Amino acid sequence: MKTIRFKPDMAALQHNVDPFEIKNSIVLVEDDIEHLIGDDAVKLGVSGVRITGGTIRDRHYQRLLKALLAKGLGAGQHTISVGLSASSNYMNEFRESMSKNVLNKDDYALLESLVKEIKFRDGRTDAPVQICNVTLKREKPVPVLYETEAVRNVIPKEATTYAIFQIGGGDWQSMLVVDGEICVDTHTRVAGVNNCITKLAEHLDVSPKTADKAWFTNTKPNPNGGIDNQWIDCTADKAKVIRGFISAQLPQLLNSFEGHKDRIKAIVISGGAVNDDTFINILKDEIPQKLRVHTFHDFECMEPNGGKLMSASFTCAFGIHAHGVDVGLDIGNAYLKGVFDV
Secondary structure, eight states, X not given: OXXXXXXXXXXXXXXXXXXXXXXXXXXXXXXXOEEEEEGGGGGGOSTTOOOSSOOTTSHHHXXXXXXXXXXXXXXXXXXXXXXXXXXXXXXXXXXXXXXXXXXXXXXXXXXXXXXXXXXXXXXXXXXXXXXXXXXXXXXXXXXXEEHHHHHHTTSOTTOOSEEEEEEOSSXXXXXXXXXXXXXXXXXXXXXXXXXXXXXXXXXXXXXXXXXXXXXXXXXXXXTTOOTTOOEEEOHHHHHHHXXXXXXXXXXXXHHTTTTOTTTOOEEEEESGGGGOHHHHHHHHHHSOTTSEEEEGGGGOOBOTTSSSXXXXXXXXXXXXXXXXXXXXXXXXXXXXXXXXXX
């Protein structure tokens, strides 16, 4: 069992750029162009911002999907079943019908052709070209799950009635589960944590790249610093931005409980935000006290092979895998994540 996670930043690799080592990134080689995809794409400039959303028919989404498969599978021949996730606003562009959440026939055929031969470089931008050949198992349709539905697959079955808050960089989604059944009409989606980072950049008057570092380290450049370039604590700045963000987004999510308020007494929080204590503590403080709040980590769920605890960052990918496929792909707006059981 392997997990892969890297940023969806993408930049064209020009031949006039000196070769360099890449980590948590991959070079996707196409006939007329090469793209560096991953954490190191920022080294080539700001041209690599991910286009939000996308489907199998969109070129940028195709590149992200192929990059994640090649990074997880590596070179060689691979025969696998695969599953995908989609946010509620993109679901109908993937599935066969509203009653059948599997990839439609035309997109399945397109996916087959896309992954048949993936050329890539790994380790360095000038590494030898390798080839990842993927054959989809014909007897297995490609499930396409709501991200919240995928998360529900890895929440212990003993939990039967609750709201899911799936909070990632790209968006914050919610869904209700009542008596073990998904309430399909309760999918709600608002802005994600990346919105907070943008607000932090404005608040600190720094670049997006600096704000990203400030967010994850709880520090900021000292405005009075000199050549030593010391960073100082910015937890208070971050907390102010978070509280403003949550107070703006939370009402829409809580109001989606209407019609089930007599049943919903608990919220389960999953997604990358669970790893941020500042965010989670403020969110718990803002949620009405009558609702009991759990994070996914409270359940201490193990990965399927029992090797380690499942991270809340991978709940969506593991939830897709739990649907009975070899590879679960979470093509997110903030990160590309995959679970590879091959």
